[in-house]
Amino acid sequence: MSVQITSPRFKDNARHALDDAPLQAALSKVGPGFIGRRTAARDLLPEFDALRDSARDIKNHTLAHLDLYLERFEAKVKEAGGHVHFAVDAAEAREIVTRICRDRGAKTVTKGKSMVSEEIGLNDHLVACGIEPVETDLGEYLIQIRGEAPSHIIAPAIHLNKDQVEADFRRVHTHLPPERNLTEPTALLAEARGELRAKFLAADVGITGANFLVAETGTSIIVTNEGNGDLTQTLPGTHIVLASLEKLVPTLEDVSQLLRVLARSATGQEMSVYTTFSTGPRRPQDLDGPGEYHVVILDNGRSAMLAGQLREMLRCIRCGACMNHCPVYHAVGGHAYGWVYPGPMGAVLTPSLIGIEKGANLPNASTFCGRCEEVCPVRIPLPKLMRHWREKEFERHLTPAPVRYGLGIWSFVARRGWLYRPATDLAMRLLAMAGRAKGRFASLPLAGGWTKVRDFPAPQGGTFQAQWKARKSGRAS
Amino acid sequence: MSSRDTVLASVRRALGVSGQEAPRRQEVADRIAGHPRGIIPARADLPHAEQIELFKRMVVGAAGSIDHLADPSEVPGAVAAYLRARNLPLSVLRGQDARLADLPWSSEPTLDVWIGPSDGKQLAGLSHAFAGVAESGTAIMVSGPDNPSTLNLLPDHHLILVRARDVVGTYEEAWDRLRAAYGPGTMPRTVNWITGPSRSADIEQTLLLGAHGPRSLHILLVGGV
Numbered sequence: 001m002s003v004q005i006t007s008p009r010f011k012d013n014a015r016h017a018l019d020d021a022p023l024q025a026a027l028s029k030v031g032p033g034f035i036g037r038r039t040a041a042r043d044l045l046p047e048f049d050a051l052r053d054s055a056r057d058i059k060n061h062t063l064a065h066l067d068l069y070l071e072r073f074e075a076k077v078k079e080a081g082g083h084v085h086f087a088v089d090a091a092e093a094r095e096i097v098t099r100i101c102r103d104r105g106a107k108t109v110t111k112g113k114s115m116v117s118e119e120i121g122l123n124d125h126l127v128a129c130g131i132e133p134v135e136t137d138l139g140e141y142l143i144q145i146r147g148e149a150p151s152h153i154i155a156p157a158i159h160l161n162k163d164q165v166e167a168d169f170r171r172v173h174t175h176l177p178p179e180r181n182l183t184e185p186t187a188l189l190a191e192a193r194g195e196l197r198a199k200f201l202a203a204d205v206g207i208t209g210a211n212f213l214v215a216e217t218g219t220s221i222i223v224t225n226e227g228n229g230d231l232t233q234t235l236p237g238t239h240i241v242l243a244s245l246e247k248l249v250p251t252l253e254d255v256s257q258l259l260r261v262l263a264r265s266a267t268g269q270e271m272s273v274y275t276t277f278s279t280g281p282r283r284p285q286d287l288d289g290p291g292e293y294h295v296v297i298l299d300n301g302r303s304a305m306l307a308g309q310l311r312e313m314l315r316c317i318r319c320g321a322c323m324n325h326c327p328v329y330h331a332v333g334g335h336a337y338g339w340v341y342p343g344p345m346g347a348v349l350t351p352s353l354i355g356i357e358k359g360a361n362l363p364n365a366s367t368f369c370g371r372c373e374e375v376c377p378v379r380i381p382l383p384k385l386m387r388h389w390r391e392k393e394f395e396r397h398l399t400p401a402p403v404r405y406g407l408g409i410w411s412f413v414a415r416r417g418w419l420y421r422p423a424t425d426l427a428m429r430l431l432a433m434a435g436r437a438k439g440r441f442a443s444l445p446l447a448g449g450w451t452k453v454r455d456f457p458a459p460q461g462g463t464f465q466a467q468w469k470a471r472k473s474g475r476a477s
Numbered sequence: 478m479s480s481r482d483t484v485l486a487s488v489r490r491a492l493g494v495s496g497q498e499a500p501r502r503q504e505v506a507d508r509i510a511g512h513p514r515g516i517i518p519a520r521a522d523l524p525h526a527e528q529i530e531l532f533k534r535m536v537v538g539a540a541g542s543i544d545h546l547a548d549p550s551e552v553p554g555a556v557a558a559y560l561r562a563r564n565l566p567l568s569v570l571r572g573q574d575a576r577l578a579d580l581p582w583s584s585e586p587t588l589d590v591w592i593g594p595s596d597g598k599q600l601a602g603l604s605h606a607f608a609g610v611a612e613s614g615t616a617i618m619v620s621g622p623d624n625p626s627t628l629n630l631l632p633d634h635h636l637i638l639v640r641a642r643d644v645v646g647t648y649e650e651a652w653d654r655l656r657a658a659y660g661p662g663t664m665p666r667t668v669n670w671i672t673g674p675s676r677s678a679d680i681e682q683t684l685l686l687g688a689h690g691p692r693s694l695h696i697l698l699v700g701g702v
């Protein structure tokens with residue numbers, strides 16, 4: 001994949017996405033599938049919301065003591081015979097990984113799904129160094145052979161349909177008989193399994209991400225359904241874990257709390273199929289497992305987030321629920337966000353990691369409906385944090401001039417009640433009259449940017465202030 | 478300054494701490510020593526016989542299958558029957574675990590039993606679980622020569638022996654047993670939690686079994702009938 005950042009072109013990206021029929025067909029399945037499964041899983045566990053509070057508190061406690069948990073984790077990994085490397089930024093992380101690969105004369109590396117790997121653009125770098133990276137998560141494999149970025153953090157190829165997958169397999173797996181039947185998804189899966197099995201067994205190094213790092217024991221944890229990350233960290237001689245520093249949790253009990261909300265929020269499963277806990281390299285008596293174990297801990301702008309409101313974003317456990325429930329994501333998909341993290345979590349995280357100059361458009365990619373916060377398993381106030389970025393954007397004069405002037409006029413009028421009330425009242429009556437027939441506007445002067453892709457509801461009553469006044473005087477309207 | 482020190486210093490700067498504050502250090506030490514449990518789902522708070530029933534239901538709910546056997550001596554026969562029912566060669570790979578070695582394999586003379594880690598060529602593997610967790614139907618496997626981790630992942634069919642007395646209600650109870658076996662703060666190289674057979678929904682969100690790991694997972698629950 002490439003980490004070329006197109007976030008500044010969010011609006012163009014979004015427009016193209018809306019005109020892309022196959023993409024729209026794929027996106028139409030995101031909501032119904034994920035939302036229903038999560039709701040069903042939540043309803044089966046009466047303690048679900050209490051566990052979300054517990055998950056939030058564990059993450060808050062860990063972040064407040066992060067320096068000490070990092071030290072403890074490092075000491076325990078060393079004690080188990082492993083190595084810990086700290087990387088200040090993406091370039092340093094790439095360098096550490098390629099150095100380990102080169103020192104071992106690695107020709108191919110298998111990879112479990114890792115968003116940090118996407119963030120640091122590891123694959124392109126490995127290729128440039130003459131090392132072949134092989135993505136082994138089916139979705140990641142699909143986008144790798146297409147040269148694309150993931151469009152979802154847990155379902156990277158959710159934007160594709162099976163005909164596209166078949167065409168790609170025929171294009172890439174040219175050593176297989178061309179007359180083979182690939183119409184059924186099971187045939188596609190079987191082919192991928194066969195192709196990747198050989199790669200798993202041949203790889204010199206296995207690189208995985210980490211869902212969690214446990215300070216108590218010096219353990220890295222991955223969660224998968226396919227078993228690909230688990231093979232990646234079991235078969236090659238060297239296992240490298242790529243993790244950002246907020247993946248720390250204190251104890252095995254703490255991670256069990258988080259695991260109870262992760263799968264339910266992500267895929268609606270009671271538990272993912274494989275949860276694999278790795279601690280150090282293989283032991284003297286072991287007959288399998290890697291001889292070397294390295295953990296690369298990446299900062300890349302995260303430590304600075306600890307200082308303010310954005311610390312809350314570091315609770316994120318990458319479940320994907322916020323994008324699964326996001327009307328903007330449903331409309332434009334993940335690629336429009338222009339970098340590796342899409343949806344509401346990406347709208348908050350991306351500006352933190354690549355800078356508000358490049359990510360300024362993303363916090364606006366929201367209807368502020370609040371569904372992301374409602375479903376977030378670690379209760380991140382995503383709308384509040386998006387608003388935080390909008391304010392920053394405004395302060396830094398990154399907002400387009402017409403918006404700034406418009407808001408200037410609005411604030412002048414709004415601060416003068418004698419002007420605001422009649423002005424809004426008049427606007428309201430005009431709008432209500434004009435939109436009476438359908439109850440919504442398909443186009444509206446001065447609001448073309450809004451109405452091109454979605455309707456604007458016609459006002460249904462008086463202004464807020466008028467309604468408020470009526471309520472206060474006891475005449476509920 | 479090393480990158481390690483740079484990262485730690487910048488974490489401390491953002492938190493407004495030096496890292497030397499005694500109360501903070503104490504809080505971290507206490508949490509690790511005490512490992513508090515948090516919220517425990519009530520669903521597995523049951524008498525042991527009912528926990529076993531819950532375990533069986535959850536295994537099936539995760540698309541696994543299960544045989545409940547009264548006695549370990551029935552395991553070789555159950556393995557052979559599983560393979561026959563699926564038209565598989567009568568051959569199974571297992572680790573050195575004495576609890577598996579002691580089974581009466583000679584009662585199934587046509588069944589080939591191999592010992593060692595998997596190189597991906599075997600269709601069926603048999604492992605002994607460390608524990609079973611009722612709340613989600615999860616088998617907990619620990620690495621080592623007794624039960625090499627490759628057996629959990631490479632064979633098409635993974636059979637796991639779970640003793641009824643090793644079935645616990647929750648993950649936390651399993652951690653207590655692991656700490657008792659390995660010592661606090663110490664882990665075997667790999668602990669695999671396995672909940673059902675391998676699967677993927679990456680093609681059009683259609684759930685398909687048998688992605689990279691075993692296509693089917695079969696639990697042999699022994700005892701406590």
Ligand code: SF4
Binds near residue numbers: 321322344345
């Ligand atoms: S922000 Fe919350 S809902 Fe979104 S991916 Fe992170 S943890 Fe999940």
